[in-house]
Amino acid sequence: MAASSECRYKYEECKETVDWLLAHTNIQPKVAIICGSGLGGLSDLLNNRIVFPYMDIPNFPHSTVAGHAGELVFGELNGKQCVCMKGRFHFYEGYDIAMVTFPVRVFFLLGVETLIVTNAAGGLNSNYKVGDIMMIKDHINIPGFAGQNPLCGPNDERFGVRFPCMSDAYDKDLAQLARQTAKDLGFDEFLQQGVYCMLAGPTYETVAECKVLQLLGADAVGMSTVPEVVVARHCGLRVFGLSLITNKVVSDYNSEERANHDEVLTTTNMRTQDIQRLVSHLVKKI
Numbered sequence: 001m002a003a004s005s006e007c008r009y010k011y012e013e014c015k016e017t018v019d020w021l022l023a024h025t026n027i028q029p030k031v032a033i034i035c036g037s038g039l040g041g042l043s044d045l046l047n048n049r050i051v052f053p054y055m056d057i058p059n060f061p062h063s064t065v066a067g068h069a070g071e072l073v074f075g076e077l078n079g080k081q082c083v084c085m086k087g088r089f090h091f092y093e094g095y096d097i098a099m100v101t102f103p104v105r106v107f108f109l110l111g112v113e114t115l116i117v118t119n120a121a122g123g124l125n126s127n128y129k130v131g132d133i134m135m136i137k138d139h140i141n142i143p144g145f146a147g148q149n150p151l152c153g154p155n156d157e158r159f160g161v162r163f164p165c166m167s168d169a170y171d172k173d174l175a176q177l178a179r180q181t182a183k184d185l186g187f188d189e190f191l192q193q194g195v196y197c198m199l200a201g202p203t204y205e206t207v208a209e210c211k212v213l214q215l216l217g218a219d220a221v222g223m224s225t226v227p228e229v230v231v232a233r234h235c236g237l238r239v240f241g242l243s244l245i246t247n248k249v250v251s252d253y254n255s256e257e258r259a260n261h262d263e264v265l266t267t268t269n270m271r272t273q274d275i276q277r278l279v280s281h282l283v284k285k286i
């Protein structure tokens with residue numbers, strides 16, 4: 001069987017989406033924010049908002065998970081023009097891994113330079129507590145190990161090079177700025193920095209899987225973010241990422257704890273204001 005000569009989605013499709021968006025808003029964002037599960041409240045902080053339900057945007061995928069509203073919000077956050085994804089697309093919903101990242105290429109063609117990603121994650125590091133906020137230092141792309149990398153397939157050089165570097169995926173200067181911002185806000189005691197590992201989901205991890213991930217050097221585990229970051233780096237965006245540790249993974253056979261979505265949402269509600277403050281103060285300094 002011959003390899004496909006077609007990109008998994010075409011430059012022209014992204015361009016069509018961008019042209020449609022530019023015809024409907026005057027905002028020219030330099031910063032894009034992808035809000036994780038239950039963290040979409042950040043988009044409500046934007047001033048002079050223009051809201052586009054995903055369903056109305058040409059070529060845009062639609063989100064299906066409860067708690068993921070599915071809107072692209074343009075506006076000003078702390079005086080900075082931004083675009084915010086309220087609700088992201090997950091591989092486990094059944095999207096092609098490349099489709100999950102379609103909005104990132106739209107951001108790139110819109111002129112965005114910095115991508116901020118947030119997510120909910122399970123804590124693998126035994127020093128982490130529920131409610132900690134982890135700045136992402138690096139990631140482990142487990143679906144990528146299994147051939148599910150959004151950049152597989154023909155490469156369109158208009159987006160980026162065939163073999164992009166990933167050893168510098170998370171911008172050190174932004175992380176430093178965020179660390180200082182968190183300090184100023186008094187968030188020191190629950191701020192962490194570590195490695196995020198993506199699994200495809202939707203199942204939470206077995207005990208044995210958690211042990212493997214810990215051995216691999218992962219500090220937090222989740223079901224998102226990495227495809228978007230890979231595609232953002234491919235097209236040269238600077239990336240900053242935050243994981244909210246919503247639960248501790250179960251890595252002990254005697255534990256009675258069970259990972260569940262309700263706990264994830266409860267912790268998210270507890271920390272959502274802090275994440276919003278951190279991101280909005282950071283955006284102001286970018």
Ligand code: HPA
Pocket residue numbers: 120121122123204205221222223246247248249259264
């Ligand atoms: N595992 C995977 N994804 C998650 C978790 C978890 O424990 N918590 C929130 N997202």
